[in-house]
Amino acid sequence: MSGRDLEKVKKEIVELREKIRYHDYKYYVENMPEISDQAYDALYKRLKELEEKYPQFITPDSPTQRIGGKPLEGFQTVKHKVPMLSMDNTYSEDEIKDFDRRVRKLLPKEEVHYVVELKIDGVSVSLIYENGIFVQGATRGDGYQGDDVTQNLRTIRSIPLKLHSVEGKVPPVLEVRGEVYMPRKKFEELNKERKKNGEPLFANPRNATAGSLKLLDPNLVAKRGLDIFVWGLGYYEGIGFKKHHQVLEYFKKVGFKVNPHYKFCKSINEVIKYCQVWNEKKDFLDYAIDGMVIKVDDLEQQKRLGATTKAPRWLIAYKFPAERTETILKDIVVQVGRTGTLTPVAVVDPVFVSGTIVSRASLHNEDQIKRLDVRIGDHVLIEKAGEIIPQVVGVLKEKRTGKEKKFKMPDKCPVCGEKVVRELGEVAVRCINPLCPAQLKNSIKHFASRDAMDIEGLGEALIDQLVDNKLVQDYADLYYLKFEQLIRLERMGPKSVENLLRAISESKDRPLSRVIYALGIRYVGVHIAEVLAERFNSIDELAKASFAQLNIIPEIGPTIAESVVSFFSLPRTREVIGKLKKAGVNLVRKEEKVSDVLKGLTFVVTGTLKGYTRKEIEDTIKRYGGRVASSVSRLTNYLIVGENPGSKLDKARQLGVKTITEEEFNKMIGKEG
Known part of the structure; x- marks a missing residue:
């Protein structure tokens, strides 16, 4: 086909795309279609035929490219340039x-x-x-x-x-x-x-x-x-x-x-x-x-x-005012959180509230139970706080029969049996036993969570087994688990054990901010952990910080400062930090960017790499000034290709995007071997 004929084809493709985009907008955005479904399908079919015959004219923004071929390999994490804050x-x-x-x-x-x-x-x-x-x-x-x-x-x-x-x-x-x-x-x-x-x-x-x-x-x-x-x-x-x-x-x-x-x-x-x-x-x-x-x-x-x-x-x-639904309170059970807080929870007859079936609802604390005068057997009103957390908000006392029973908060932890305390000025009742299994399970769950150490494969059922079988006394013990210990647990075959041990080992190199968040310090969420990691170079520095040093940091304040000082003053904390250090867990701040050698370059990764996990290659690209994208487009500079690559390789070839091996990438950043 002559160059002139190719130009005609290209022109028709461009015109078809513009027509389809226009009719997409009229149909999907304005809800005012101007042509029949059959006429639209004819335009789309013609465009698809031309693009299949002349793949050199395919672009990522073409209406035919909305849906990819093969399933994704997983989701990458991307940082928002401008934070997407929540709303009060x-x-x-x-x-x-x-x-x-x-x-x-x-x-x-x-x-x-x-x-x-x-x-x-x-x-x-x-x-x-x-x-x-x-x-x-x-x-x-x-x-x-x-x-x-x-x-x-x-x-x-x-x-x-x-x-x-x-x-x-x-x-x-x-x-x-x-x-x-x-x-x-x-x-x-x-x-x-x-x-x-x-x-x-x-x-x-x-x-x-x-x-x-x-x-x-x-x-x-x-x-x-x-x-x-x-x-x-x-x-x-x-x-x-x-x-x-x-x-x-x-x-x-x-x-x-x-x-x-x-x-x-x-x-x-x-x-x-x-x-x-x-x-x-x-x-x-x-x-x-x-x-x-x-x-x-x-x-x-x-x-x-x-x-x-x-x-x-x-x-x-x-x-909008929350929907309230009536049900019967059958029992009150007490849960123990990772900080030792005892929370009374109402067990109710299942009822539909704001879109979900609810069988449990929060009673918050002992004071709330007294304020509502709620009793086992009562007809109660349930609503969702902020449309998320079911809670008991009222009691229909006129429906009482006289058989209802008053509830009293336990003076001992329902899990470990140790005495509980209520500190002056607080509504929460706490178990102060650091070895309480309920606290331990919840603290390990938090430690392994995605925003913390991100240990893949360490779910709730496995954590229960680890604690119940006394294989861990704290989250630092995760780094000392052996193959022969794990293989004896339920539903843990050789492959599962190997994957878990690999995930635990990989978590040793998480950034300092994640480690601070993972420790489970009261009032220290993801963002505050990042603030602390920017101010202090290591866990040791943070542990030595005084109340005054912490209190002057913007966004910290006296409550968080006191909580941090209190946490690191505990002998148990110092012991756990020592075990993490000995296991080789990163406890210092690492410079995020080591070079600008990849500045202005966009990379996409496909397949399995020998020397990097997916998270590690992404972090490496960013440390050297590059940008990571999840899909190949004309704006992609390089596709890094590992073993068993997916559809991204076909797309890169189609668009003329340069492909490189893991070894070639290492040379770009000056890494030998």
């Missing part, structure tokens, strides 16, 4: 007014307007576009890093793979945030199909959405009928806005689906009225909402209001 919640009109007063106090004598949006009950995601092309999508995760679910998000037809230009321009980088959800109709169809196949049903659309995004096969995700509404900006370059409502209008212009029910409000009373309207109308929507989001409209004001470590000060979520 309000549950009453008075609290909305309090929010308004706080905003106006920080912006004295300024006019403040709000934008109110529906709070979609789904999964928050980040979408990154480079020069108008969708290159990466990630879940919110812990707010600072999440899972790279690009391939799964590509299957959502309302997410544009290529943005429309505005005045002939697209931004060089644009990160938008949105909420992926499953429409009620699709949710009902999915559960009907699962019931037919004998599979467990999803409790609610949000759970179904989260489960769908975690599927490794994008072809399965494509069948789930997921949708999205975008609601905010992350990192961006080359564009500017003054108001949030202008951002939403811009999103619509470039091809995103924005929920149409947002409202610009000039006063807080107008905000409250709009929230009331949707509390009445929420059940008539084809998707679930669990409240409203109230945002300061002016972006300069947003900037000046700033944020706490957890949430922006310029927005707040108003949660």
Whole structure:
């Protein structure tokens, strides 16, 4: 075929893509189709035929490239350039007014307007576009890093793979945030199909959405009928806005689906009225909402209001009044957490509350039991705190028969039998026995969790066996486990044991911040652990820090400072730290970036590597200044190919992306052997 003929083919392909993108937008975003399904299918079929015949013209943003071929090998972790912070919640009109007063106090004598949006009950995601092309999508995760679910998000037809230009321009980088959800109709169809196949049903659309995004096969995700509404900006370059409502209008212009029910409000009373309207109308929507989001409209004001470590000060979520359901309290059991706190839990007749079946509900503490005067056998009211944690909120005393029994908190730990204490000024009753099996199991579970040491294969059932068989006395003992000890345990074959020991060994090299979080210091979450790791060079330095040294660190404060000092003052802590050190666990801060030799380069990895786990190769690329992507595109510089490569290798060849071996990568960073 002559060059002229090839140009004609290329031109037809480009025109077909533009037509399909236009009709996708009209159908999936605006819900206003202009052509029949048959006409659309004909366009799509013609494009697919041409791309199969002329693969050199395939691009990642083509409508035919939404769904990949083979299942993914796993999810990589990506860091958000701008943290995806959570939102503070309000549950009453008075609290909305309090929010308004706080905003106006920080912006004295300024006019403040709000934008109110529906709070979609789904999964928050980040979408990154480079020069108008969708290159990466990630879940919110812990707010600072999440899972790279690009391939799964590509299957959502309302997410544009290529943005429309505005005045002939697209931004060089644009990160938008949105909420992926499953429409009620699709949710009902999915559960009907699962019931037919004998599979467990999803409790609610949000759970179904989260489960769908975690599927490794994008072809399965494509069948789930997921949708999205975008609601905010992350990192961006080359564009500017003054108001949030202008951002939403811009999103619509470039091809995103924005929920149409947002409202610009000039006063807080107008905000409250709009929230009331949707509390009445929420059940008539084809998707679930669990409240409203109230945002300061002016972006300069947003900037000046700033944020706490957890949430922006310029927005707040108003949660609709929780659904309350009556049931019978059959018993009260006491659970022991990893810090020794005894928590009373109500065992109730199973009942459907806010989308899930509830058979247990929190009673919080002894004071709450007395306040409610709750008794075993009572008819009680259950609601979900923040739509997540079931709790007992009321007692129907008029239904008492006289057979109900009062409950008394135990004076001994229900697990180890040691005496419990209640410190002055605290509502919590605690077991102070450091060898309590319940505390030990929960502390090991925390230590091995994904945000901590991330020990794959160390689940709850195995932890129970390790503790019950006295193979571990603390989490440091994990690093001293032997093959012959583990092979005797239930459901532990040679392969499982080898995999577990390998995972334990690999965890020795986790960053200092993860180790600090893994220790289980009270009040020290993922973010505070990162703050401490930035300030102190090692666990030893942190252990020697005084209350005064800790208290002056921004974001720490007296409560956390006291908790850290108290933790490291315990002889038991010093003993465990010594064992971790002896086992070779990293207890010092390592410089993240050792060189800029890979700066500006984007890598994708496929197959099994000899010298690196997947996490290790990702960390190495980042330490040398490079960027890791989950899928091959024209923006990929190198594909590192290991043994048994997947479909990424075919894609790289198709796009002309350079492939390198593990050895060639090592040479690039100056690593011998």
